[in-house]
Amino acid sequence: MADNTCNCSHRQCTFSGEERLCEILDRAGVPHDSKWRTLVFYMRGLGEFSTLNDDQKARIQQLLVDVLHRRDFSEQSYHDILRADRDIRVEPYECRMREALQEAERLAREFRAMLHQRRGDMDKLEQESVRAVESGLDPAEVVRLLRATFSEVREQMDNDAIRVGELTVTDPLTGLGNRRAFDMALAAGEAAWKGGTGLALVLFDVDRFKRINDQHGHRIGDQVLRTVAEVLRRKVDDCNRNLDDGGEGGRECASVVARYGGEEFALVLTGEGAQQAAEIAESVRAGLEGVSFAIRDGQGQVVEHGVRVTLSAGVAHAGPNMAEPLADNLFDLADKALYEAKREGRNRVRVAIGAN
Incomplete structure (x- = not known):
């Protein structure tokens, strides 16, 4: 295992094989105080934190950029950064x-x-x-x-x-299922999976949604969420019609189409729908990519044309050897696939590896 200790002095500076890192911090004026060096290393390694989304990581790292620019390494500055870091981390939970x-x-x-x-x-x-x-x-x-x-x-x-x-069980903004409906559908899907029925989960996240709210306001943000919901609903309806055209009646692609929370959406897919999870996710992504929004002011006048929004998606299939608790493990796999889609540039679909 690599030694992740940092030995910093005026004569020697090493950090896990990156000998120049502490020297760079010296030139930036970062004190040798261990708390400041630890804070820098923590912010530097945020890319590996799967619990944070890209926007959170960027905002936390900007805190460090700002303090390095100001060269303010006072006790007050240190505590201000910790407070801001905490606020950024808990913001999604407070929103929910x-x-x-x-x-x-x-x-x-x-x-x-x-x-x-x-x-x-x-x-x-x-x-x-x-x-x-x-x-x-x-x-x-x-x-x-x-x-x-x-x-x-x-x-x-x-x-x-x-x-x-x-x-x-209904989300009032979009008319889709809410988190409660999602939990119920996933539990029902797990029970069906134990009986031999296919099960898959797709998680969607609107790319850079905070930027949309910041630039255009929450009214436009709500419009975006309703549009995403309509694209999801339409694509699942198309899938259901295609299955019905195949001969057997009563088959469905999705147990539920839900707004999981904030700008996150989910599809619980069973039966033949589960087999088509990646195709359905790609159809939804491409469908939203083709939508163009017009931004209007309070009087209804168009102030900006051609605003486009994209989705990232993570897909996970419940394989025959998946460990219990299945619902939690399936969600974690889909969430990791979604993170990969975000990390690789957004506006793409990624399927979890090792879901079986």
């Missing part, structure tokens, strides 16, 4: 937390509206019941009217239950 809270608020509003409506229905039921009893009609007719009124309210409540179920 905000999305979860927004979804919870949306569901609460929907539930309150339903309860308010049903409260009105119950008041109406009470009034109708009193009128029926006081009408002096034949008892059999009164019973018929009451049953009809109760049946109407029960049907509305059944519809509410269906609506609530839909709300809890």
Whole structure:
């Protein structure tokens, strides 16, 4: 194993065979204080951190570039960098937390509206019941009217239950499945895989999405996400139609098309759809590449034409010898393939090696 220690002095400077590295730091004015040297080496090695996306890595490394440019190696500067590094790392999780809270608020509003409506229905039921009893009609007719009124309210409540179920598994921005729907579909796919059905997972990520938000605003960012969702939905529908044309009915390419979180999307593919995972992913990538956006101002006037957005994708297949827990391992493989697509330049599809 390589010795990753750094022996820095005015006379000798070595680091894992890169003898000039510490000398470069000396010329840059980086103190010999071990905390600053350790911080530099950490930021220098960010390329190997699979838990960070490219944007996070670039922003963290820019922190180092800025401090080297300023030559500010004070205690305050050191702690400022650590704080900024922490903020960049937790930002995606904070974003997902905000999305979860927004979804919870949306569901609460929907539930309150339903309860308010049903409260009105119950008041109406009470009034109708009193009128029926006081009408002096034949008892059999009164019973018929009451049953009809109760049946109407029960049907509305059944519809509410269906609506609530839909709300809890639907992403409000794109209309695709949400993270909950994704988890359920992957669990169902795992159960089917144990019965001999093919299973594959495709993870998509919108390239440089933060730059889109920063340059054009969140309204355009939301438009991009809705467009990505529509391309995904259309391509999966095409795949389903192609399978149906093949003869057997009732076959589907995807168990779920979901917005996994933020600018990330996922396809859980089963059966013959799993066999076509890479082709479907490439079709989605190419389909979005051909879409051109127009940026409009608050008055609806076009201020920029030809804005294009790309996707990177990682594909993983559940092989017969894949270790448990299968869902976690399949996701990790797809995520690593997605990272490779990003690392190799974005706007491409990569398939996990060793998925079997």
